[in-house]
Amino acid sequence: MAVKNQVQLITYPDSMGGDLKALNDVLLKHFADVFKGGIHILPPFPSSGDRGFAPLTYLEIEPSFGTWDDIRAIGEKFDVLVDLMVNHISRQSEYFQDFLQKGRKSEYADLFLTLDKLWESGEPVQEDIAKMFLRRPLPYSTYTIAETGEEEKVWTTFGKTDPSEQIDLDIKSQLFKQLMIDFFMNFKRQNVKIVRLDAVGYVIKKLGTSCFFVEPDIYEFLDWMMELANSLDIDLLPEVHAHYTTQYKLAERGYWIYDFILPYRVLDALMNKSSHELCHYLRTRPQKQFTMLDCHDGIPVKPDMDDLIDTQEARKLVDVCLERGSNLSLILSDEHKADDGFDVHQIRCSFYSVLNGEDDAYLAARAIQFFAPGVPQVYYVGLLAGENDLEGVKKSGEGREINRHNFSLEEIEQSLKKEVVQRLLKLIRFRNEYEAFNGEFTVMDSSKDEVRLAWKKDNKACSLFINLITNKSVIEYLDLDGKTVQYAV
Template sequence: MEERRGVQLIAYADRFGGSVRGLLDLLDGPLAGVFDGVHLLPFFTPFDGADAGFDPVDHTAVDPRLGSWADVRALARRYTLMADLIVNHVSADSAEFRDVLARGDVSEHAGMFLTMSDVYPDGADEDELAGIYRPRPGLPFTPMTLGGRRRLVWTTFTSQQIDLNLAHPAGQAYLDGVLAALTDGGVSMVRLDAVGYAVKTAGTSSFMTPRTFDFIGDLTARARERGAEVLVEIHSHFERQVAIAARVDRVYDFALPPLLLHTLYTGDIAALRRWLDVRPANAVTVLDTHDGIGVVDVGPDQIEEGRPGLLAPEQVDALVEGIHTRSGGQSRQATGWAASNVDVYQVNCTYYDALGGDDDAYLLARAVQLFVPGVPQIYYVGLLAGRNDMGLLARTGVGRDINRHHYTREEIERDLDRPVVRRLLELVRLRNAHPAFDGDFRAAGEGSVVVLTWEAGEHRASLEADVATRTFRVDATPAPGGR
């Protein structure tokens, strides 16, 4: 059995604490003893760009509005610290790309950025271009003038996020410099953001190809040399998650969130049980993150036809409609064509609202998350059983902002006193403290009842959950303080 890690928080410093030091004050104050670590969402310059920090102008600098590297290191001394290595792209406003815009091929940074001709030097036909996998509608190119020459710049996500040429020494040197800055700053877990898109290869989908796997392996080795574990962030068919798990330290269990919603909507544990039998144990478990609720992770393969998913297409459709219905239509306003930051594979909604604000269903889902093997991470909005922020969505028009509320200290302290949050914190403390979670895991159940059990010597902790009645019972013997 792998070494256990305690429960971790996922949070933006500006939205949960106001700064890096403010977040540390929360973790040491009202949340003392709750979390073992924290995934500190992008705190680089700027943290509030076109994609909430995932489009860094300077990936090696802490935005001074949030603090300094000294503040980050102070956080890392107290908690296991995860940060994002944004592998695929940088901001169009970065100094390097602005120099390429002005000077073109004579810029010393010209090799750092990817154009269509870098991948297709002899051009590409319709089939090749149509075969490129992209999470947004349209082709991944933006026409730009670089040093007076019109070029097709590769922009997988948005025209503000310029893809790196990771086959070029300049692109490789850039990533090595960012990795050094992170690990020197105390980061011991590195999340490879958007790494599935990072390697482009003519004649392929340019998503999770064999060359991508090789690249991930090489980058993981470099991170380990600097003392950091690697978490790979990929939304894709569940079999790819299983495959990549064997090559890296951690993968996300992105199938668990939609499967739990499906299970609670239908009262049937069959799909969940199947996943529990095959899922990798070296996972980071989440129900919610700064992104939307993924559905591609449980559906049929979007790249290779004929590979069924954990759910059939009609079940995926019912799942999406179920989220829209239970959120009173709010998620529909924040998803797909209704909002900017369009993704073809995610529904934007808080997890609490995806369950209709039902405390019992929500706590059951969290209990399952905390009982399956892996490192549990709880998003700051989910920690407080947060509702959809329709006001923020209206102000920004960005779909994901529905689940990115800016909390005041008063709101945090008020919500921590809500019964649903207090019960969630009890479950987190049990997961952190009970010695049974250092032992062996097994899953059982049928119909609407799932049973998850951990045993280590005389220590035992079990969860019996009935998804039809939305009730569950936790038994822990000997209990480390009771529940």
């Protein structure tokens, strides 16, 4: 299959030079030997909101980004990973636009979850809604059908606006299944190697449950998706923000999962100068994971870290992040907040800024990520040691813009001159090329203010030592002649 145990880049289609052609030029010019694990291109499809995450279709590329030819061109040199928002599609999609016109007479009507599919009367029951894990005040929106003037209530898990731009799909519908087959066949034609199933935890709607990661139904759905992907030789990466035990269940079933716990653990170790929790976690976590520190959203806290953190201690860490310019996304439903009211969903920041722009601390964070078993992903802002984009937040009113700066070609060239970026590139190359990372991983005993990690395969061995007081990191490895070499990260 496609997943390689080497470093991947995550980027928007327009974040490194303005479009997909420019992205490919930048990759070939500066990073041809860097991202051997592939390129995760955040949604390049026509979209009506949420920076690509409200797609109209997966059969086309947004014309301002380029065409499928550009994606295939990137795919010649790098494995391409794209997102599939399996839970929802844009209100502006041809499917929902047809429904808005004709209502139940639309050929696409069954693709959507009208409320009578849950409640026989078609009227929502507050008692059921109270049990749900909500992403907006109500899980549905009301739309007026053009031909009849009738109102239809349709399930909408996500969306900042009311009515929402993101319309949930009915996974039980035959139309849905055919749509997925069409989308995956197209991904195969376009040489896409990995598909991330975004928001997959929300696909099952069942009264009396939280409507989030509903078992065992979710596994039946994922198994069907996996069968489809496997038939086309495409790897699948389910994206689930949930209690860590939920992720572990997926891992037990052989799925790739995201390590949404590592970013907080690394931050905590570096800020509080204590490796205790980090090392315990690294000893016990599943190994088949994609690792990350930063992304287009934020550092996960709740629900990913539930039962893993003391909320009072977490509040202190969050306060330091806020002092360093971060902003927060919060949990909406009271039922899913901590008993003491702790409600932080994600800490939004550049990872470089949240470490106070300290080069050694930032390189130590990356070294831990790269030594943790799994496929490491580096977000483009992190690659270029970008700082909090407070101007972007002010301009857009969207807190997540803090870590979504679009780099011009000139800014990329400037960033590459930074010592911290050159050091990071050297570290990525080492992680890609040193054979021991395909062997056996050990968390070595260390004092509280140190981290010691090691890998061994045949006659290759390397270890990482980090002094958390100074944030200095040293890698020791055996070279081709079997000599011990020390490398200050």
